[in-house]
Amino acid sequence: MSQAACTVEVSDLIKAFRVNGQPLRVLDGVNLRADRGTFVTLIGPSGCGKSTLLNIVAGLQHPDQGQILFDGVATGDRLGRVGLMPQRDLLLPWRTVLGNALLGPELHGEDPEAARRDALSLLPLFGLQGFADSYPAALSGGMRQRAALLRTFLCRQGVLLLDEPFGALDALSRSGLQEWLLRVWQQFGYTVLFITHDVEEALFLSDRVYVLTERPARVCLELDVPLSRPRERAITLLPEFALLKQQVLAALAGTCPDETGRPR
Amino acid sequence: MNSTTQQKRSADPRRLWSAYAPPAALLVLFILAWQCATWLWQIESYLLPSPADVLRAGVEARGLLSNHVQQTLRETLLGFGLALLVGVVLAVTIDLSAFLRKALYPLLVISQTVPIMTLAPLLVIWLGYTIWPKIIVVALMCFFPIVVTTVDGLSSADPEMLALLQSMGATRRQVFRIVRVPGAIPALFSGIRIAVTYSVVGAIIGEWVGASQGLGVFMLRAANSFRTDWVFVAIALCSLLSILLFTVVSVAERLALPWYYTSTRAERWEEIEGEA
Numbered sequence: 001m002s003q004a005a006c007t008v009e010v011s012d013l014i015k016a017f018r019v020n021g022q023p024l025r026v027l028d029g030v031n032l033r034a035d036r037g038t039f040v041t042l043i044g045p046s047g048c049g050k051s052t053l054l055n056i057v058a059g060l061q062h063p064d065q066g067q068i069l070f071d072g073v074a075t076g077d078r079l080g081r082v083g084l085m086p087q088r089d090l091l092l093p094w095r096t097v098l099g100n101a102l103l104g105p106e107l108h109g110e111d112p113e114a115a116r117r118d119a120l121s122l123l124p125l126f127g128l129q130g131f132a133d134s135y136p137a138a139l140s141g142g143m144r145q146r147a148a149l150l151r152t153f154l155c156r157q158g159v160l161l162l163d164e165p166f167g168a169l170d171a172l173s174r175s176g177l178q179e180w181l182l183r184v185w186q187q188f189g190y191t192v193l194f195i196t197h198d199v200e201e202a203l204f205l206s207d208r209v210y211v212l213t214e215r216p217a218r219v220c221l222e223l224d225v226p227l228s229r230p231r232e233r234a235i236t237l238l239p240e241f242a243l244l245k246q247q248v249l250a251a252l253a254g255t256c257p258d259e260t261g262r263p264r
Numbered sequence: 265m266n267s268t269t270q271q272k273r274s275a276d277p278r279r280l281w282s283a284y285a286p287p288a289a290l291l292v293l294f295i296l297a298w299q300c301a302t303w304l305w306q307i308e309s310y311l312l313p314s315p316a317d318v319l320r321a322g323v324e325a326r327g328l329l330s331n332h333v334q335q336t337l338r339e340t341l342l343g344f345g346l347a348l349l350v351g352v353v354l355a356v357t358i359d360l361s362a363f364l365r366k367a368l369y370p371l372l373v374i375s376q377t378v379p380i381m382t383l384a385p386l387l388v389i390w391l392g393y394t395i396w397p398k399i400i401v402v403a404l405m406c407f408f409p410i411v412v413t414t415v416d417g418l419s420s421a422d423p424e425m426l427a428l429l430q431s432m433g434a435t436r437r438q439v440f441r442i443v444r445v446p447g448a449i450p451a452l453f454s455g456i457r458i459a460v461t462y463s464v465v466g467a468i469i470g471e472w473v474g475a476s477q478g479l480g481v482f483m484l485r486a487a488n489s490f491r492t493d494w495v496f497v498a499i500a501l502c503s504l505l506s507i508l509l510f511t512v513v514s515v516a517e518r519l520a521l522p523w524y525y526t527s528t529r530a531e532r533w534e535e536i537e538g539e540a
Binding site: 080 | 430433434438522523526
């Protein structure tokens with residue numbers, strides 16, 4: 001039933017748009033790699049093209065140059081191959097929590113009864129027990145976000161693309177959801193590409209962090225996070241964590257040496 | 265859980281009272297003023313009957329009226345059903361094809377500039393003294409708001425939502441069924457609510473041009489014999505029919521769209537008055 005998690009590679013990705021008739025390069029040779037079952041975060045200034053990158057990996061947009069490889073194989077048609085979760089929860093307002101969660105299985109023609117049982121059994125893990133028949137309008141922001149994540153998880157695609165899923169939430173709900181996301185992710189073992197603006201969130205969650213430059217985006221820092229799992233909130237107070245944070249912040253401030261040697 | 269509290273809320277007698285009492289009071293006041301005016305100035309009944317006269321006339325003519333009302337209601341419902349069918353089919357067609365949208369939409373707007381009353385005699389010439397001219401007049405008056413609101417509803421789907429479904433591997437057909445159609449239903453109901461208030465008027469116009477039964481016929485005959493009180497009875501019945509149809513549509517809408525009437529986070533906080 002569940003698609004096995006796979007390794008995702010992005011190779012020399014270039015993408016330009018035409019804005020008011022002027023070509024605008026958004027991605028300028030981005031390379032990155034998320035090994036099977038790892039949690040990889042992209043962090044970069046607003047508007048640097050992170051969402052474009054995820055849309056390309058999801059197959060919604062086509063790169064001008066470069067490739068997306070799943071388990072080492074260049075994959076052209078990626079629609080339906082990944083679970084994408086955009087910034088807004090985009091729950092269908094006329095469907096209940098359960099109906100929204102079952103969207104993936106329904107689109108893929110899975111057995112509705114089995115999918116339903118499956119989804120119901122996951123509601124407690126997603127903190128939605130007792131809300132199966134509630135409409136999205138009746139949920140809090142955090143619950144809506146978890147319902148959207150449940151929908152994404154139930155696509156069973158092995159690769160999750162999460163575009164600032166907690167961006168719109170307050171700091172407290174956010175930190176609770178980060179810990180919760182780690183638990184859920186460890187249970188499912190999916191490969192995750194995660195986008196955020198928040199350095200601490202990036203380091204706390206990830207096995208590896210990529211820092212992107214301003215537009216046109218390139219990778220200016222690739223940083224492995226050697227902190228053991230499962231992780232507690234307290235690790236954010238360790239000196240190692242502070243050192244990693246310093247590196248990312250320095251890269252974001254544009255002080256890291258430019259690998260390609262091109263002028264910035 | 266929340267949906268049930270929601271339903272309880274809408275059925276709360278205090279809320280119903282606060283919604284319906286003011287217009288009802290105003291209506292009663294108006295009728296009383298009318299009654300007093302006819303009595304004070306001794307207005308002749310064939311010019312302006314008093315509300316009591318109208319009520320008496322209604323009771324007197326009730327045996328006669330039942331067939332007329334049934335006929336008008338039949339024409340209204342059949343015409344409205346036709347409008348709904350044609351309206352939705354046109355809206356979907358316009359939505360599916362950019363070419364048809366460009367070709368049809370302006371023509372539909374122009375079609376509304378033709379006064380429908382002037383078409384009614386033509387319809388009688390073509391279709392005879394059957395029920396069809398009335399059905400078609402009703403349908404002509406009703407289909408336009410249904411088409412316009414439904415087209416808007418279908419095209420107002422959130423582009424990000426469409427992209428999300430596409431990323432999940434949905435086909436165009438699935439996107440249409442899962443996102444666009446359900447998203448257009450509230451707009452469709454807006455169109456239906458506008459249309460249904462026109463529908464009875466359409467049937468009456470159709471009957472004026474040529475019919476042997478119906479409230480429109482009853483109205484004409486009453487006017488020709490100076491039974492002004494009966495004219496008022498017919499007017500009151502028309503408006504009652506419209507109100508009835510409007511209510512049916514509103515109830516159907518509530519039942520069909522429970523999500524639309526789920527307000528955000530159902531708790532309602534109110535200050536407690538009168539305890540100081």
